[in-house]
Amino acid sequence: MAQRIDGRQIAEDVVAQVKERATKLIADKNIQPGLAVIIVGVDPASQVYVASKSKKAKECGFKSVQHTLPADTSEADLLALIANLNADKSIHGILVQLPLPGHIDSGRVIQTIAPEKDVDGFHFVNVGKLVTGETETAFVPCTPAGSMILIERVRGKDLSGLTAVVVGRSNIVGKPMASLLLGANCTVTVAHSRTKDLPAVCRTADILVAAVGRPEMVKGDWVKPGATVIDVGINRISTPDGKTRLVGDVDFAEAEKVAGAITPVPGGVGPMTIALLMANTLVSAYLAAGLERPR
Numbered sequence: 001m002a003q004r005i006d007g008r009q010i011a012e013d014v015v016a017q018v019k020e021r022a023t024k025l026i027a028d029k030n031i032q033p034g035l036a037v038i039i040v041g042v043d044p045a046s047q048v049y050v051a052s053k054s055k056k057a058k059e060c061g062f063k064s065v066q067h068t069l070p071a072d073t074s075e076a077d078l079l080a081l082i083a084n085l086n087a088d089k090s091i092h093g094i095l096v097q098l099p100l101p102g103h104i105d106s107g108r109v110i111q112t113i114a115p116e117k118d119v120d121g122f123h124f125v126n127v128g129k130l131v132t133g134e135t136e137t138a139f140v141p142c143t144p145a146g147s148m149i150l151i152e153r154v155r156g157k158d159l160s161g162l163t164a165v166v167v168g169r170s171n172i173v174g175k176p177m178a179s180l181l182l183g184a185n186c187t188v189t190v191a192h193s194r195t196k197d198l199p200a201v202c203r204t205a206d207i208l209v210a211a212v213g214r215p216e217m218v219k220g221d222w223v224k225p226g227a228t229v230i231d232v233g234i235n236r237i238s239t240p241d242g243k244t245r246l247v248g249d250v251d252f253a254e255a256e257k258v259a260g261a262i263t264p265v266p267g268g269v270g271p272m273t274i275a276l277l278m279a280n281t282l283v284s285a286y287l288a289a290g291l292e293r294p295r
């Protein structure tokens with residue numbers, strides 16, 4: 001049976017370290033990391049995410065500001081708020097919760113965030129830095145960055161020569177995940193909806209990352225024996241008793257019989273995403289203070 005990768009515990013470790021470093025930054029330099037989270041509209045899932053991000057920021061000792069804007073907020077007003085936060089020295093990270101209402105151009109909003117405060121890592125400057133290997137000053141998107149920590153916990157820091165397959169090519173998960181694995185000297189294949197014989201491609205993977213959004217799509221016989229399986233997917237499915245439950249993109253019951261290590265859903269990648277948001281905000285505060293990125 002595969003080792004279960006305990007994302008909750010590892011995320012707690014990350015948050016504890018962030019908190020310790022934030023406390024020291026405040027004591028030594030009188031700089032309190034600040035995170036501003038913006039939500040437009042009342043989407044219940046987004047509200048839950050935003051509330052947990054703000055709460056975690058407070059837990060870390062950060063200044064935590066939440067801007068809750070009505071669904072009919074104009075794009076101009078949202079851009080003006082971002083411009084104010086860009087200029088606010090007490091704010092080191094700005095996060096705009098996606099999706100935004102249809103009348104707002106998400107791309108324009110993301111590109112308005114100052115790259116040095118773009119703790120989600122979606123700005124073209126940060127995307128470019130990741131792809132070109134300028135990781136000292138880059139902000140890497142939180143979900144793939146967190147997944148990378150989970151992989152390193154199992155495989156160690158040296159991933160050289162391992163074969164990695166990333167299923168999914170979104171800008172927020174699949175592509176940055178592939179860039180990180182490539183940067184770590186893996187041989188990387190990015191699979192997607194047009195990939196031929198996906199099971200055979202997946203079976204080549206020493207490290208298999210599923211970021212698809214299809215419940216339990218990756219079956220046990222798609223997994224190479226001993227592989228490290230990172231399940232990014234979060235899907236809510238109905239159960240026969242009329243309730244619902246969360247499952248990943250991997251058929252966990254099947255895959256855990258074959259894999260060497262595997263993340264559960266929930267309790268795997270999910271908690272890492274928010275932990276890495278805190279870590280990115282801390283990094284931003286360090287860099288703004290002219291300090292080196294903490295390791």
Ligand code: NDP
Binds near residue numbers: 168192213214234269
């Ligand atoms: P997207 O919908 O943006 O991307 C999905 C990708 O999967 C696309 O590249 C698509 O291919 C590919 N795909 C879809 N169907 C298939 C298929 N049958 N075979 C192979 N590839 C397929 O999703 P995200 O990247 O945003 O999210 C993926 C999953 O991760 C979701 O379940 C989401 O909820 C979850 N997630 C979890 C997070 C966390 O914190 N744990 C954070 C972010 C996302 P194509 O490009 O060809 O259409």
